[in-house]
Amino acid sequence: MKKILLSSVCVAAMSASALAADMAPRPMYKAPPLAAPPQFSWTGCYVGGNAGYGMAARTWNTTVTTGVTGPASQHTSGGGFVGGGQLGCDYQTGSWVFGIEGMVDGSTINYNTSIGAILPGASLNDKVTSFETATGRVGWAVDRSLFYVKGGVAWEQTSGAINAPAPFSSESHSADNSGWLLGGGFEYAFSPQWSGKVEYDYMGFDNRTIAYPLTTAGTVTFTHQNLQTILAGLNYRFNLDMPH
Numbered sequence: 001m002k003k004i005l006l007s008s009v010c011v012a013a014m015s016a017s018a019l020a021a022d023m024a025p026r027p028m029y030k031a032p033p034l035a036a037p038p039q040f041s042w043t044g045c046y047v048g049g050n051a052g053y054g055m056a057a058r059t060w061n062t063t064v065t066t067g068v069t070g071p072a073s074q075h076t077s078g079g080g081f082v083g084g085g086q087l088g089c090d091y092q093t094g095s096w097v098f099g100i101e102g103m104v105d106g107s108t109i110n111y112n113t114s115i116g117a118i119l120p121g122a123s124l125n126d127k128v129t130s131f132e133t134a135t136g137r138v139g140w141a142v143d144r145s146l147f148y149v150k151g152g153v154a155w156e157q158t159s160g161a162i163n164a165p166a167p168f169s170s171e172s173h174s175a176d177n178s179g180w181l182l183g184g185g186f187e188y189a190f191s192p193q194w195s196g197k198v199e200y201d202y203m204g205f206d207n208r209t210i211a212y213p214l215t216t217a218g219t220v221t222f223t224h225q226n227l228q229t230i231l232a233g234l235n236y237r238f239n240l241d242m243p244h
Contacts, residue, residue, distance in 0.1 A: 040144045040189060041239060042092040048235035050199075051083035056109045056128045058225040060160075063218060072118050075224070076126050078111025082229055084130075090139075097139040097146060105229075106130045112163075121165035125172075131156040131203070131227060133181050146195075149184040154203040156227055162215045169214040177225060179205035187235075195235045203227040 057077035088101030109128040116122065132155045139148030156179075161172035185199030205225040212220055 040141075042090045042097045042139075042141055042146060042189075044237050044239035045087070045089040046195070046235040046237040047085070047087045048233055049083070049085045050103070050105070050231045050233035051081070052229055052231035053079060054082035054107055054109050054128065054230075055079040055228045056111075056126065056158075056226070058126065059223045060124060061221045061223060062212075072115075074113060074115055074118070074124060076111065076113040076124055078109060078126065080107060080109035080111075080128075082107045082109070082131075082231070086233065086235075088137075092141060095141050097137075097141050097148065099137045099139070099148075101133075101135050101137060101150070103133045103135075104130070105132075119164060119168065122168070123163045125159075125161040125163060127159045128227060129157045129159065133201070133203070135181055135183075139187075144189040146187040146189075147184075148187065149182075150201075151182050152180070154179050154181040154205070154227075156203070156205060160210070160220075160222075162212060164215055171212045171215045173210045173212070175208055175210065177205040177208060179203055179225070185231075189237070192239065193237050195237055197231075197233045197235065199229075199231045199233065201229045201231070203229075 055077065056079070057075065060074045060076065062072055082105050084103065084105030086101055086103040088099055090097050090099035107128045107130055109126075111126055113124045113126070114122075115124055133152060135150045135152030137148045137150035139146045156177050157174070158177060159172060159174040161170065163170045181201055181203045183199060183201030185197050187195050187197035189195040203226060205227070207221060207223045208225070209219060209221045212218060
């Protein structure tokens with residue numbers, strides 16, 4: 001009987017010890033914090049294409065020697081498709097992004113303006129066949145969004161013609177003009193390597209004098225020469241310090 005009683009006491013004591021062990025507080029383990037996602041960087045180089053609309057204008061200034069003799073001035077303007085490619089490099093420090101870019105575009109800008117008040121039946125023709133730019137840009141980045149302004153130099157290839165009725169002569173010319181550019185835009189990186197942009201640029205070109213020896217115009221001086229573009233572009237970026 002004593003053995004049975006002693007065994008019962010031992011079993012009870014062991015059960016109490018096991019229950020106490022289960023109820024004892026255990027050390028808490030915290031999961032390591034999740035790493036913050038890497039910040040997008042605009043540092044790197046890129047190559048891409050663009051397309052959009054261009055608007056060109058200039059003023060013809062001359063002295064008419066036939067018909068209504070005297071100084072004459074005629075403003076001309078028109079628009080057309082523009083498109084081409086660009087390449088450049090960016091460097092980001094903090095939220096600031098500094099870059100350089102070169103662009104080469106072709107153009108279908110081709111327009112006619114009547115000068116019937118000066119010479120009945122006559123017209124002027126203007127054409128922009130292509131243009132190039134070399135610019136620097138400064139932007140402010142908000143992660144994958146980039147707001148920027150740009151400025152630099154620009155060149156354009158143009159032609160012009162005086163279309164005169166018989167018995168007067170018609171005559172044309174082609175010329176390369178140089179000038180400056182100011183613009184700005186917005187670019188968004190929708191993947192690690194690809195970004196899209198929209199951009200407005202204004203280009204102003206130097207005055208230029210062209211001789212028209214066969215027509216009534218004689219010598220023409222072109223002033224207020226400008227080209228404006230609204231472009232959408234797509235870039236492939238070779239990022240230098242952004243994880244993939």
